[in-house]
Amino acid sequence: xxxxxxxxxxxxxxxxxxxTITCRASQSISSYxxxxxxxxxxxxxxxxxxASSLQSGVPSRFSGSGSGTDFTLTISSLQPEDFATYxxxxxxxxxxxxxxxxxxxx
Amino acid sequence: xxxxxxxxxxxKKPGASVKVSCKASGYxxxxxxxxxxxxxxxxxxxxxxxxxPNSGNTGYAQKFQGRVTITRNTSISTAYMELSSLRSExxxxxxxxxxxxxxxxxxFDPWGQGTLxxxxx
Numbered sequence: 607x608x609x610x611x612x613x614x615x616x617x618x619x620x621x622x623x624x625x626t627i628t629c630r631a632s633q634s635i636s637s638y639x640x641x642x643x644x645x646x647x648x649x650x651x652x653x654x655x656x657a658s659s660l661q662s663g664v665p666s667r668f669s670g671s672g673s674g675t676d677f678t679l680t681i682s683s684l685q686p687e688d689f690a691t692y693x694x695x696x697x698x699x700x701x702x703x704x705x706x707x708x709x710x711x712x
Numbered sequence: 713x714x715x716x717x718x719x720x721x722x723x724k725k726p727g728a729s730v731k732v733s734c735k736a737s738g739y740x741x742x743x744x745x746x747x748x749x750x751x752x753x754x755x756x757x758x759x760x761x762x763x764x765p766n767s768g769n770t771g772y773a774q775k776f777q778g779r780v781t782i783t784r785n786t787s788i789s790t791a792y793m794e795l796s797s798l799r800s801e802x803x804x805x806x807x808x809x810x811x812x813x814x815x816x817x818x819x820f821d822p823w824g825q826g827t828l829x830x831x832x833x
Binding site for chain 1: 747749756757758759762771773774807812814815816817818819820821822823824825826
């Protein structure tokens with residue numbers, strides 16, 4: 607099975623900060639990498655698919671990059687509604703999720 | 713709009729089975745795979761398996777092989793996930809999600825609202 611890791615596991619940031627979350631796969635997954643946002647008590651929401659494509663309706667401050675084994679989710683200017691947990695997910699071979707990165711208020 | 717609506721919370725005893733439903737609306741049910749993902753309290757997301765509603769073909773994560781069964785009723789656009797031999801570690805929120813493919817990359821959108829399954833004696 608392909609293992610996914612994320613770093614950091616949590617971070618504290620302020621409104622307006624630039625935030626970067628990293629996701630690493632245990633083997634190459636090409637660009638078969640998606641990012642989700644989850645708020646407490648809610649289902650995950652798709653943000654980025656195929657590593658760098660912005661899902662319809664998602665603000666442009668979210669962006670994704672990477673291919674192979676290393677991927678990044680960037681929030682260019684953190685907004686109050688962005689405090690949440692973020693998960694990466696690979697679909698190259700079955701499905702695996704990263705352990706998540708919790709973004710909270712500094 | 714595209715929507716997945718799941719059945720309500722369940723409380724089960726260890727050793728029992730649970731069957732969670734996921735009703736699709738706003739799109740052609742048989743055109744998109746349905747996946748099931750679970751999340752224990754305070755934990756991450758764990759993929760359980762998928763089903764093609766058109767063919768009925770399924771695939772399961774190795775961890776759940778032999779314990780999980782995903783089925784569907786196309787006449788009412790509903791998918792089901794049944795988990796047997798429940799134990800306390802199966803206490804979690806169970807989500808269904810529609811799989812959308814982009815050049816072979818599968819993403820989940822949207823998700824159901826989740827169903828809490830509690831396993832307790």
